[in-house]
Amino acid sequence: MNVVAEIKERFSDKVEVFEKSAKRVYVTVAKPDAKELVRFLLLERGARFSIASGVDTRPGIEILYHMAFDELGLIVSVRTLVEKPELVMETFTDFMPAADWIEREIHEMLGVNFIGHPHLKRLLLPDDWPEGVYPYRKKTFESEQENPEREYA
């Protein structure tokens, strides 16, 4: 059975599926269900975790987990929103070790806190980089108000 149909059946009202083309599918899911969906794709359907990308939007940081199905030539991107200002997300490294580095990157570049990550240390930024400055965030009016001194890399 087709993976997309399976996602629709299993997560019927929890997901919103957008089939952009035959090779690209975007699935939007609420934060509490994201882990279950990614685990299902990775462990039960044999997807390969390609990468995650974090996008700074007004309501929060959007994280897209790009899951590649190499036999089908398909990429399913699982999209979930981590709301501001807490920015807390569950770690996926417990079942997906390949997510280790990218979670560290999203943590330091966008400020998402991955709960349960074994070593959420700096990977890319230097040790003397100031705390609370996230270089990949968008410069917005709100962020200016919070921290007027803040400099963007």
Added chain:
Amino acid sequence: MPKETLIPIGPFHPLLEEPEFFKFYVEGEKVIDAEVRIGWNHRGIEKLAEGKTYEQDVFLVERICGICSTSHPFAFVQAVEDVSGIEVPERAQYIRTIIGDLERIHSHLLWVGLAGHFIGYNTVFMWAWKYREPVLDVFEAISGNRNHYGMFKVGGVRRDIKETEIPALLKAIDEIEGFCSMLLKAVMDDPVIKARTKGVGVLKKRDALAMGVLGPVARASGVAIDIRKDHPYAAYAKVDFEIIVLQDGDVFSKMAVRLLECIESVKIIRQALKAMPPGPIETEVREVGVGEGIGQHEAPRGEVIHYVRANGSNYPERHKIRAPSFMNVASFKKTVIGESIADAALITAAVDPCYCCTERMAVVDPATDKIILSGEELVRLCQEKTEKLKKFKS
């Protein structure tokens, strides 16, 4: 109390395309733990791309890496084309394929040369780099540049390959195939190279899958992934080639995969040059539109993936770049622990972060921070091991 010594390697190095900092904890000669830090050369290109137009970004991403300089534009233009489904003319698809695979040959030869230098076989280094030159000459004939070809643009390519040039290019490709086969035989049959690389730094298939490694590193461990076959793009679906998969996962297999792939790449280029249809080389792109796009390319080191979010303006809203080494370098912890320090540098080099020269490598006593062994001495250590083996074999 066991005497534990810390060996830092890196981060900056003239031969590194990506500075990395490895910390090896050793007990005697054996590596017992390892750590890595990256980011010394983090230029914030993802953020920089948000402030440039799509046209400019193609040039920007070409400068991410000096060795596989086509990989990033290849993936990026496909990501932008994916946003609103821009069709690329067939001739441009073929030219992209030719550039992509020529680059694979020169990158793999470069790696074989560096690996040869590292184990103290400077002959391999000299020969591999000598045979890399004709590949760069072909690049110069096609694009005008030996590296950083500037061939890609959203909607097509910038330069055409003239029909009159094709016979000369085919001849050059034949010569390159001869060199690669010769080098393959010479390296594969050498008993000392075998002794230094067989069974060293094994990455098991299970670990390879779990860490999500890509490209030759994955294929040497029995994981048959190749974006060119799995997610066909450009003209890869129209040419005939094999994916090289070996099972052992050691440094020798990684070397063999790369050399055998060079021969496959020659096959791809020859077919593409012959089958290239006449026609335009680009479509006019008036606007990129609104939406998201993902572009992939099988770079010499594995899958490059670019994610672009377009907001209707001429600038990307978000541009995420994932290079294959981001996944591959992370796997070194599985391969290096338990090996001897003389092999450690070779093993980290085997994932091809172009990690071969060791001027920055030094053994430091953690108690006093005093340098016990300098980089040159470590190279000597590695090369002496080969010398001993040579004597033993003869």
